[in-house]
Amino acid sequence: MSGHGHGGGHGRGCCECDHEPAERGVEYELYRRIDIEKLQCLNESRDGDGKLVFKPWDQRTDRAKFVESDADEELLFNIPYKNIPQMSFDDTSREPEQAFRLNRDPLAELEYPTKIARFSNVQHLSIHISRNFGAESTRVYYIGLRGEYTEAYRHEVTICNYEAAANPADHKVETITPQTQFIS
Template sequence: MSGHGHGHGGGGGGGGHSHGCGCEGEHEPAERGLEYGLYRRIDVQKMQCLNESRDGDGKLVFKPWDQRKDREKFVESDADEELLFNIPFTGSVKLKGIIISGENDDTHPAEVRLYKNIPHMSFDDTGREPEQAFRLNRDPLAELEYPTKIARFSNVEHLSIHISKNFGDETTRVYYIGLRGEYSEAYRHEVTICNYELSANPADHKVESIIPQTNFIS
């Protein structure tokens, strides 16, 4: 589904998606950029990209909407054409759509498979059935959105994106991955977990097991 003309502000806002406020006539790109704000909800420190040719490059393709055509930051696969992104969010996400943009050649991803809530996924796990799979078109301008089956992608705390093939090159190159959807804060459980650590560990109290002297002075 071609993207840049879609103006039905999918679930985002209140009412007036077509009200022209008279300021600058071209407001749709900004509104669409807000819809693609889920990259800000990624726990970047814990995110992984497997088979990236240079360590850390996989994190660079999740960037703001207005940088989606930037060619300086990208990730390229290493040993073969596959890439696997493990993306933990800082809360719960309802994923509504995805954009994947690469070079206008055979390094562009041709197929992507999406998995939900399987942390630390490896290539060994990609044989299982995905929540959804897409055949991709070349999209160097980041214009094509692939809508997800929203019922399957509610309450997503961890998303895995497996790029399983490209258009025939030995390696795959990705410039931008856009995630559209809604975000909810996570409930915090750390305090309860800490309380359990207060219970005594017998191994910490070996001193008490020494038999005390029983000689009493009369």
């Protein structure tokens, strides 16, 4: 019997720690729904680099594409997709929907769970990175957005007239003869 973990009824597949399920990348497909042309990254050192970090799961460790902060360590992503549309650094003092304490993650493997109720029906998302681990600038290589996409339902405007009090002259009613019936 090998100590490799085959069989044994532990509920885990072969070498689960060495392989990741192929479906995992599918969970991070929300980047495809971002309107990349409208995406903004404030304080990026090179215009347009903030768009490069929203990429497929299998490219998350690609170190060639990244965004680096310019004047200080802060970066602010405005992703057209809840917070405040076109958020600025002046807005960062407001209470966020959720804050994360980031950890170093060179292999892009860490996941930060969200409060699901706060992120349903998101149309715009702002991500503010306020500090890093002590460097003068911040580099981000990958941001993965995990969740389900549902098409926004837009109901066309319906024009209706409502009457606060009915005007009897507007309603033609046939004469009704009341009938009384007795049941014996």
